[in-house]
Amino acid sequence: MKKIICMCGIVAVTGYKKALPLLINGLEKLEYRGYDSAGIAVINPDTKNIICNKAEGKLTNLLNNISNKHIHGTVGIGHTRWATHGKPEVKNAHPHIDSSGKVAVVQNGIIENYQELKDKLEKEGIRFNSDTDTEVIPHLIQKELLALNKLNLEKNGSTLLVALRNVISDLEGSYALAVLWADAPDSLVVARKQAPLIIGLGEGEFICASDTPAIANFTKIILPLEDEEIALLTPLGIEIYDSNNERQYRNPIHLHVSEQVIDKKDYKHYMLKEIYDQPDTAKYWIEKFLFKDSKTGQYQIDYPFDTEFFESIERIEIVACGTSKHAAMVGSFLLEQFSGIPTNVFYASEFRYSPPPLLPNTLTIGVTQSGETADTIAAINMEIKRRSSMSDEKYKPNLVAITNRMESSIGRQISNIIDIGAGVEIGVAATKTFFAQLLSFYGLAIKFAQIKGTQNNEIINQLISELTKLPPLIEELLEKHNKTSEKLAHDFFNIKDVIFLGRGINYPIALEGALKLKEISYIHAAGYPAGEMKHGPIALLDKKVPVISIATPGVVFDKVISNAQEAKARDSYLIGIAPECKGTEIFDYLMMIPETNEWISPLLAIVPLQLLSYHIAAHRGLDVDQPRNLAKSVTVE
Ligand code: F6R
Numbered sequence: 001m002k003k004i005i006c007m008c009g010i011v012a013v014t015g016y017k018k019a020l021p022l023l024i025n026g027l028e029k030l031e032y033r034g035y036d037s038a039g040i041a042v043i044n045p046d047t048k049n050i051i052c053n054k055a056e057g058k059l060t061n062l063l064n065n066i067s068n069k070h071i072h073g074t075v076g077i078g079h080t081r082w083a084t085h086g087k088p089e090v091k092n093a094h095p096h097i098d099s100s101g102k103v104a105v106v107q108n109g110i111i112e113n114y115q116e117l118k119d120k121l122e123k124e125g126i127r128f129n130s131d132t133d134t135e136v137i138p139h140l141i142q143k144e145l146l147a148l149n150k151l152n153l154e155k156n157g158s159t160l161l162v163a164l165r166n167v168i169s170d171l172e173g174s175y176a177l178a179v180l181w182a183d184a185p186d187s188l189v190v191a192r193k194q195a196p197l198i199i200g201l202g203e204g205e206f207i208c209a210s211d212t213p214a215i216a217n218f219t220k221i222i223l224p225l226e227d228e229e230i231a232l233l234t235p236l237g238i239e240i241y242d243s244n245n246e247r248q249y250r251n252p253i254h255l256h257v258s259e260q261v262i263d264k265k266d267y268k269h270y271m272l273k274e275i276y277d278q279p280d281t282a283k284y285w286i287e288k289f290l291f292k293d294s295k296t297g298q299y300q301i302d303y304p305f306d307t308e309f310f311e312s313i314e315r316i317e318i319v320a321c322g323t324s325k326h327a328a329m330v331g332s333f334l335l336e337q338f339s340g341i342p343t344n345v346f347y348a349s350e351f352r353y354s355p356p357p358l359l360p361n362t363l364t365i366g367v368t369q370s371g372e373t374a375d376t377i378a379a380i381n382m383e384i385k386r387r388s389s390m391s392d393e394k395y396k397p398n399l400v401a402i403t404n405r406m407e408s409s410i411g412r413q414i415s416n417i418i419d420i421g422a423g424v425e426i427g428v429a430a431t432k433t434f435f436a437q438l439l440s441f442y443g444l445a446i447k448f449a450q451i452k453g454t455q456n457n458e459i460i461n462q463l464i465s466e467l468t469k470l471p472p473l474i475e476e477l478l479e480k481h482n483k484t485s486e487k488l489a490h491d492f493f494n495i496k497d498v499i500f501l502g503r504g505i506n507y508p509i510a511l512e513g514a515l516k517l518k519e520i521s522y523i524h525a526a527g528y529p530a531g532e533m534k535h536g537p538i539a540l541l542d543k544k545v546p547v548i549s550i551a552t553p554g555v556v557f558d559k560v561i562s563n564a565q566e567a568k569a570r571d572s573y574l575i576g577i578a579p580e581c582k583g584t585e586i587f588d589y590l591m592m593i594p595e596t597n598e599w600i601s602p603l604l605a606i607v608p609l610q611l612l613s614y615h616i617a618a619h620r621g622l623d624v625d626q627p628r629n630l631a632k633s634v635t636v637e
Contacts, residue, residue, distance in 0.1 A: 008094070008108040008631075009033035010197070011214050012077040012178035014188040014233050015205020019076035022207055024063065026214035027078045031059050032426050032625070032632040033108075033210060034082025037093035038062040041104035042076035043185045050104050050182050054093035058626075074205075074235075075186055077178045079106035082631040091130045095180075098138035099126060102182040105141070107134040108210050109175035109195040117170065133173075140167040141179060157187025161232045164189050165245070168230070174374065176225075178208060191230040196372050196409055196633075199223045199231065199238065201252055206233045211633070212255055212407055213424055223252045224407055253407070264426075269624040271427030271520070275610045276478055278435045282470040282603075284421045285439040290464065298457065299464040300450075301443045305400070305416045310451045313363045313398060316343040319351045319379040320367035321634065323430040323515060324437060328367045329508035330602050331441030337505075338455060338463075338599065339448035348375035352382055360394035365444075366401045369425065369433035370633035371408020380410065402440045404433050418443070427625045428632050429520050431610050434512065438603055442467060466597045473594060477607040481591055485608060488575070488589065489615035495523060495546060499537065499567070501530040502550040502605075503560050509550055509602045513609035520617035520627045530556075530563035541570035548612075549587070550605045551578040554598030561586060577605045 009030025013022045023040050031038075039054030039062065051071055055061035059080060079094035095104040111117070114133035117140065122128065126139050144163035153159045160181045168177075174194035181187065190197055190208050200207040200215035200222050207218050208225075215222060225231060228243040240248040267273035289302050316335055318328040325347060332343040344356065348366075352375060364387075366380040380399065387397040401414040404422050411417060420436035446464065449455040492498075498517060502510030510527035517525040528537050530549065541547065547567040551560040561583040568574050568586060576587030579595035591608040593601070617624045 008082055009080045009210045009214070010077070010094075010106045010108050010176055010178055010208075011079075011210070012106070012188050012190060012208045013205065014075045014186060015202065015235050016074055017205060018072055019074050020066075020071045022218065023076050023078035024059075025217060026207065026209050027059055027080050029213035029216075030210055031080050032428055034080050034631045035059070035626050036081045036088030037090065038078070038080045039093045039095050039106075040066070040071075040076060040078040041095040041097070041106075041180060042071050042073040043180055043182055045073050045185060048182050048185050050097060050101060050180060052095055052097060052104060054090050054095070056088055056090050056093065073185075075180060075188060077104060077106045077180055077188070092132050094132075094134060096130060096132065096135040096138050098142035100142055103138040103141045103145070104180045105134060105138045105177060107137065107175050107177050109193070110173045111136060111171050111175065112173035113171070137167060137171070137177065137179075140170065141181075145181070155183040157184045157189065157232045157234055160184050160187055160189045161230065161239070161241075164191060165230055165241075168193070176210060186234050188233045189230065190225065190233065192225045193228050194374065194377070194409075197225045198407065199225060199233070201238075204235050206238060208233070212405075213426075216255060220255045221252045222255055222407065223250070224412060226412075227409075255407075269427065269614070269618065270425075271429055271431060271614055271624050274425055274427050274432045275607070275614060277423065277432045278607065279471040279474045279478075281422050281432045281436045282439065282474060285436065285443070286468055286471070288421060289443050290468065299461065301447045303418060303443060303447060307451060309398070309416070310447055312361055313341065313448070314361040315359060316341055316363045316365060317356065317383075318343065318345045318365045318367060319348040319376055319383075320345070321348050321373050321375055323434045323512060324367040324369060324373075324376070326508045326512040326515065327434050327437035327441065328365070329511070330438055330505060331365075331367075331444065333505045333508070334441055334445035334599070335448060338445045340452060340454035341448055346379070348373065348379040351379040355382065355386070358386065358390065358395055360392070361398075363398045363400060366399070366410055366414070367403075367437055368401070368408075368410055369404040369420070369422070369430055369437065371401070371403040371405040371410040372633045374634060377409055377413075380414070400444075402437055404436065425632075428627055428630050429516055429613070429624075431516075435603065435606065438606075439467075442600075463597060463599050466600045470600070470603060473596075473604065474607060477593060477604060478611070481608040481611045484591060485611040485615045486619075488591075488612060489619040492546065493616050493619040495544070497540065497545045498523060498525040499540065499545060499547045499572070500525060500527040500550075500609075501533065501547060501560070501563060501567075502527065503530045503556040503563075504554070505598065505602055506550040506552060506605055509605045509609070510548075512606060513548060513550075513613070516610055516613035517616065519630060520613055520624050521620055521622060522628070523616065530560050533563055533566060538566065538570065541567055541572045543571040543573070546573040546575060548575045548577065548609070550601075551576055551584060552593070552598055552601035552605060553579065553581060553595055554601070557583065577608055
């Protein structure tokens with residue numbers, strides 16, 4: 001079956017205030033989730049009609065469309081879309097409306113059986129206006145409403161709730177939905193299944209959104225909808241029901257402070273600001289997770305799980321995607337080489353369909369900054385399911401999640417959680433959250449090494465001491481390399497291919513450097529373990545292909561330098577991410593990093609690479625924060 005994949009951001013409001021400004025503010029904050037098209041629908045309180053407006057491309061196009069229109073209803077829904085199927089055209093933009101014009105729907109997710117439902121509706125004479133999966137929903141709701149009308153149910157929000165509940169029982173896939181019905185003009189019905197939806201509670205009004213930044217300006221009190229829940233919202237209150245139609249009552253929660261701050265300050269792009277946030281990211285980790293035991297004088301890691309939890313673990317499996325996978329690879333290196341625990345890292349999307357055989361006493365770690373990546377969540381769920389079914393205690397699930405979003409699906413699902421606390425990241429390319437994920441792994445590696453006794457106190461203290469020095473070191477690197485990378489970007493903004501090399505603990509940094517460059521500058525880049533070059537990729541090299549080599553003193557330093565020599569012999573321009581020391585004179589250009597303990601070198605090497613990618617993309621005049629075809633949270637497989 002062909003899938004329409006839509007990650008998207010949705011926002012919906014009901015209350016006494018004008019809906020439009022709240023919708024627009026929410027959509028602006030959600031644009032990082034997709035920016036192929038945007039749309040809003042508001043119920044006109046006078047005519048009881050739905051006013052809908054949509055535009056292709058970014059939100060500004062929608063704003064231009066509606067700038068001189070008077071849209072003054074208090075109940076509305078909005079959407080910003082990311083699609084890979086079909087062109088991002090106005091007809092495919094949300095909201096989607098049924099043939100009577102009375103029901104409007106926005107959706108985030110994917111309706112897997114939409115074709116079957118669509119075929120059926122078409123046979124019944126319904127005409128479709130879009131190529132999306134979503135459009136089946138308003139038509140199905142309208143059909144249900146007609147059926148309920150025959151039962152003499154009143155035209156109000158409760159009836160809409162019943163209609164949507166009946167419809168979602170026929171939907172396969174994942175979704176977060178918000179629905180308006182012109183005949184119930186103060187009501188909003190929302191539902192979710194494997195896609196996030198959070199309700200913000202204001203005074204006499206409610207705003208629902210895919211993510212907290214869309215809510216933060218409006219209220220600090222939120223109620224995340226749980227999986228498979230459905231809710232009716234009116235200015236008078238909320239009714240939430242679970243999948244068994246049981247009414248749910250629970251206390252709202254307060255928004256995390258870091259969830260509320262979205263400020264670009266004076267930076268040209270969020271990405272640059274977020275690169276510059278990294279000294280604070282390091283400070284946060286040091287203050288939150290490192291403490292000195294007053295009796296022993298020894299530093300300890302304060303992760304929220306007890307010692308017994310670590311003692312029983314014999315091996316670790318990590319699931320993650322994209323940049324989070326690269327952080328997990330550094331983590332795996334540390335956990336094996338520093339703490340002595342056999343560790344494997346998997347792409348979450350691969351793990352789901354080819355999981356390794358079950359082994360006892362295994363810790364499964366899910367790494368996801370957004371906490372919403374569908375493949376990572378599905379991989380974790382699968383692991384919970386297959387391990388929970390085992391009778392032997394040794395095979396039961398042991399889980400840890402590393403996330404930046406405690407309110408996210410993973411944050412609410414898993415109790416052993418490391419909150420990386422990097423603050424909301426708006427740039428689609430992950431920077432400070434990668435840095436914070438790395439730090440979380442240093443903490444885990446130290447904790448395991450202490451508990452398992454795989455390193456002596458002196459070595460552990462030395463590593464901890466290096467970690468405490470990070471904030472000023474990162475500040476210096478930013479100071480030094482913002483200008484140097486801008487200059488390099490001027491020379492290299494037109495290149496077509498770049499090769500990144502690293503070995504050992506810095507091989508994942510080569511992969512991450514390449515990912516950063518390609519995703520925001522659209523320049524082809526590939527990362528390799530430096531020793532692999534001669535087994536094929538070296539054929540790519542000539543004077544048009546620069547090589548960026550991470551060469552930090554340690555076990556493989558001499559090897560990396562000889563691999564760089566091999567590239568130089570093929571006329572490649574060589575950029576070194578390395579200290580100024582014997583051997584690094586071979587680089588045509590040195591992006592200097594300080595000489596430190598090899599274990600912490602990834603935390604330093606990544607900074608110049610982030611800056612270089614940023615400046616190359618900015619120099620090319622590209623939309624650094626919202627690169628084409630990407631979105632910040634990938635909520636579908
Ligand atoms: C790249 C990037 C993506 C994400 C990936 C996983 O800069 O941001 O590769 O790392 O989509 O996202 P999370 O960490 O939210 O699971």
